[in-house]
Amino acid sequence: MINKKFSSKWINILKYDYPELYETIIDLDKCVFTGKSLDPKTQKLIAIGIVASNYNSESIERQMRKGIKEFSLTKDELMDVLRVVLLTSGMPTFTKSITILNELF
Amino acid sequence: MINKKFSSKWINILKYDYPELYETIIDLDKCVFTGKSLDPKTQKLIAIGIVASNYNSESIERQMRKGIKEFSLTKDELMDVLRVVLLTSGMPTFTKSITILNELF
């Protein structure tokens, strides 16, 4: 199940060449997303907000895609995340993220 | 109601010296937090996550305080936000935020 979650090529390379690092990352990811109070969907929305506030196209796209696939996030929900990005991180990050969002829907 | 939300000294100075900028910020804040799908509490959690991933003590504390006051956020809920910060932004931001969290509870 965890394997399906990380489907990118890099995670496979990590798995075979650096297995102990791979295991650590899987554990970290699992530990992070099994919070005590918030459900994983809310945590994923938070992750998207953080990544979207950092200009990194590939990460924004990957996180949004995973959110849509795993939690059926809608365009309006992602747009509500981006509203917070606009307020906390400014127009250029918002603009970048909204462009990616439009390509996904 | 909005006035009570921004209670810091700087917002009052803005209000009297730069009223048009003040109005714009109030409008922006209102527009951001009246999303179409996510409730304001979820949006606040996202805002805390973004701010916590950026090393700025004062903002982290202000956002956490507002979240506790306005949405009765618990320590566990905030901790679940910080788990996401750990994964997406690394140990130093996590450490900084957890220190502030511990002072608030």
Place this chain on the structure above:
Amino acid sequence: MINKKFSSKWINILKYDYPELYETIIDLDKCVFTGKSLDPKTQKLIAIGIVASNYNSESIERQMRKGIKEFSLTKDELMDVLRVVLLTSGMPTFTKSITILNELF
């Protein structure tokens, strides 16, 4: 006039799907660039400096293009902005921005 300023595809999508957010952004942009003391050209130079110090190719290019179109910014003026970026933000951001600058002239 404002519409011509934002000519990217995303702003049109925003305009029709999220009109209240669109209006807020137009108001924010107008309020920001009608400062009390600095002329809009100086403010645009500041915006370019900030964006250039943040590694985001698309935003750097968009801001530089707008500055050239709206304020007839010269290569030397933009280079003087990038000098400040070199000092305040280091070589990698400077290198990235100068590459974009060279493509525009």
Place this chain on the structure above:
Amino acid sequence: MINKKFSSKWINILKYDYPELYETIIDLDKCVFTGKSLDPKTQKLIAIGIVASNYNSESIERQMRKGIKEFSLTKDELMDVLRVVLLTSGMPTFTKSITILNELF
């Protein structure tokens, strides 16, 4: 003249313990602020904008102080810089900078 510009304690330590690094920094600073087209005041405004968009209280205060001392920057001029910070970098950096600005005037 350059010495007066950098009056902080750290620059003196640098001068005596790492003279070649000190000379390089003095040269860099001089080269940056003798642009071909923009006057040093405009470049200083850009520097303040960049620093203000990065959450670093001490740098924001130092840059604003230097701008006020060397170029007699007014509160309204600095506020016009911060308007651009609000648009490009979001509320938390704006809030932090405006608090520092209010302490300086």
Place this chain on the structure above:
Amino acid sequence: MINKKFSSKWINILKYDYPELYETIIDLDKCVFTGKSLDPKTQKLIAIGIVASNYNSESIERQMRKGIKEFSLTKDELMDVLRVVLLTSGMPTFTKSITILNELF
């Protein structure tokens, strides 16, 4: 041994209130610093460089202190890290870090 490494108050709170998160962080830290080729001292120097390029006083101080204690890092070695910070991240981060360095020696 690992416990002695993290001596801050926050790690103790984590240990008792969020033991599974505590274990994950300990594992992550151990996995990171048992690289295949670089010795832990070199990795610590890299960690200091990264943290120093991000304006966060507390993290810079904590990382430098740990480096001095665990690897007997000298002032000149740390200064050589900061030279790289100057080149890659600009003067404000360099200035901030050199101030902290001077307080430690």
Place this chain on the structure above:
Amino acid sequence: MINKKFSSKWINILKYDYPELYETIIDLDKCVFTGKSLDPKTQKLIAIGIVASNYNSESIERQMRKGIKEFSLTKDELMDVLRVVLLTSGMPTFTKSITILNELF
């Protein structure tokens, strides 16, 4: 020798159009990488770590390439740098950098 080090197109444009800025950058680069205690290879590893923690694909690739060419850095050594990036800057920067690393080897 220094010319061979910077082989990108932008440095040539800088050399002919802005010779005094070119000289300053060459001097800065030389001064930074002739530290008192650390060898240039260690400093290059630090530079790669800092750049990798900042999401900028082009800079990450350029720095890794230069490190491989000038210091024969191995995949395992670069991976050990990225372990530190994972801990200090989080998964998205690590993921981005590991993807680039895999393309280089």
